[in-house]
Amino acid sequence: MNPSKPVSRTRNRLTLLLIIGVFVGPIVLAWLFSSGRLALPGDELTHRGQLLDPPVDLSAEGSRPGVQPLFRLQPSEWAVVLLQAEACAEQPCGKTLDDLLTLRELIGQAGVRVSTHAITGLPGAPERHVNRVHPDPDTLALLAERLPAGQAGPLPAIVFVDWRHQLMMRYAASGELSNIQRDLKRLLRASAIK
Numbered sequence: 001m002n003p004s005k006p007v008s009r010t011r012n013r014l015t016l017l018l019i020i021g022v023f024v025g026p027i028v029l030a031w032l033f034s035s036g037r038l039a040l041p042g043d044e045l046t047h048r049g050q051l052l053d054p055p056v057d058l059s060a061e062g063s064r065p066g067v068q069p070l071f072r073l074q075p076s077e078w079a080v081v082l083l084q085a086e087a088c089a090e091q092p093c094g095k096t097l098d099d100l101l102t103l104r105e106l107i108g109q110a111g112v113r114v115s116t117h118a119i120t121g122l123p124g125a126p127e128r129h130v131n132r133v134h135p136d137p138d139t140l141a142l143l144a145e146r147l148p149a150g151q152a153g154p155l156p157a158i159v160f161v162d163w164r165h166q167l168m169m170r171y172a173a174s175g176e177l178s179n180i181q182r183d184l185k186r187l188l189r190a191s192a193i194k
Contacts, residue, residue: 047186048179049160049169056146056167066119066136073163076191077113080184082173083143084156087124088133092156094126096173097133100158103181110188119143143167160187 032038061067070079080100084093097118104111118125118133121140125133144154147170156173158180168187171180 047169047183048176049171049183050148051169052148052167056143058161058165058167061139061142062165064136064139064142066134066139067165069115069117069134070161070165073115073161073165075163076188077115077163078184078187078191079115079117079161080180081116081159081161082118082156083140083147083159084118084173085121085140085144087122087135088118088120088126088129089124090126092173093118093120093133094129096158097126097129099177100180103177103184106181107185107188110185110192113188114184160184162187162191 029038058067058070062071070081073079080103082088082093082096082100086093088094088097097116100116104114104116107114116132118129119140120133120135121137123135140155143159147154147157147159147167158171158173158175159167160169160183161167169183
C-alpha cells in the first residue's frame with residue numbers, strides 16, 4: 001500500500017500542473033505576442049507601412065510652421081503625423097487623430113514617447129485637437145512632392161518622423177490602425193535609450 005500513495009500524489013500534482021497550464025498558458029502566450037516578445041516566423045522583420053528609402057530629411061525645414069513642432073522631439077521620441085490637403089474637420093481628420101491618440105494608450109508605457117500632429121492645407125480643427133493641427137499649405141506641398149505616391153496616392157497620409165527629423169514610413173490615412181500600432185511598437189522598442 002505504501003507504493004500507491006506516492007504514485008497517487010504524483011498523479012495529483014501532474015493533474016494540477018496540467019490544469020494550471022491549460023488555463024494560464026494561453027494568457028502567457030497572448031501577453032508574449034501582444035508585447036512583441038514573441039512573433040510568428042517571418043513576422044518579426046516585416047513592416048506594414050511603406051518604408052521610405054532613403055528617408056525624407058526634414059532637418060533643413062525647421063523654420064516652416066508645420067514642421068516646427070516636430071523639432072521639439074527629444075532623443076528616442078517619434079511623431080505620428082497626419083498629412084491632408086483639407087481643413088481638419090470632425091470627420092475624417094478629427095476621428096483619425098482620436099484613433100492615433102488611442103494608439104498611444106494601447107502601446108503602453110512607451111506611448112509617452114509618441115506625439116501626434118496633423119499638417120493641413122487649410123486652417124480649421126476640432127477644439128480638442130487645436131494644438132495638434134498645424135495649417136501650413138507650403139510645407140504640405142513640399143512633403144507631398146517628396147513622398148512616394150504609394151497605393152492610395154500621396155495625400156491624405158500618415159507618416160512617422162523620428163527625433164532626427166527623418167520621415168521614415170508612410171501609411172494610407174484610411175489604412176488599418178493595427179498596422180500602424182505594430183510598426184510603432186517595434187520602432188519604439190528598437191529606439192529605446194537604455
